Each structure stands twice: as structure tokens, then as C-alpha cells.
Amino acid sequence: MTIQGQTVSRIQSIVRLYQTGYRSKIVDSTINKLVDMENARLEAELNSLSLRLQLFENQYHLSSEAFYRRFQAGEMGDEADMFEWSAFYQMWLSTQERLEALRSNQP
16 A cells, blocks of 8 residues: 555544544644644745746736636747746646645634
């Protein structure tokens, strides 16, 4: 079993345990800290990617969202900058989705 599979299996075990009514301040605290740390890591990654995107936006006077639509439609050419901008925007979108998923179950 992969490390990812082991992690999922362990999380599922804790979920099953909690579904039986079990409670633990240590588990609660640990999970809260892990979620907070991952949230902070994703926010830092998002900020770093946003700075990179801003450089392209300033250089080309175009929002990343508008650029990406036009790039996907084949309207932006095939210079290296365009592919790099596209990659950073895809990374930004992916990070944004992970952050939203992480936050979706928080009180």
C-alpha cells in the first residue's frame, strides 16, 4: 500500500471511530493543527503564484483569467511566456481548489 493509501486508511479509521461516539481532545487538537498548517501552506503557495501571475498581467496588460480563456482558444500564440503563464495559472487554480476544499468543512 502506498503512503497516500495508508494515510487515507488511517483517516477513515478515525472517522469510523468518531462515528461510534468516540471523542479525543488529542485527536481533535492534532487534526485542527494539521488543517491550520495545510491552510497556511496553501495560502502561502497561492500568494507566491499570485505574485508570479501579476508579473505576467502587468507585462501583457491582461488578467490571468482573460489570458487563459484566450490561450485555450489558441489566440495568444505559442511563445514560451504564454506556456509558462498558462502553467502558473493552472497551478493557481489547482491550489485555489484545494484551499476551498480544505475550508469547505470548517465551521
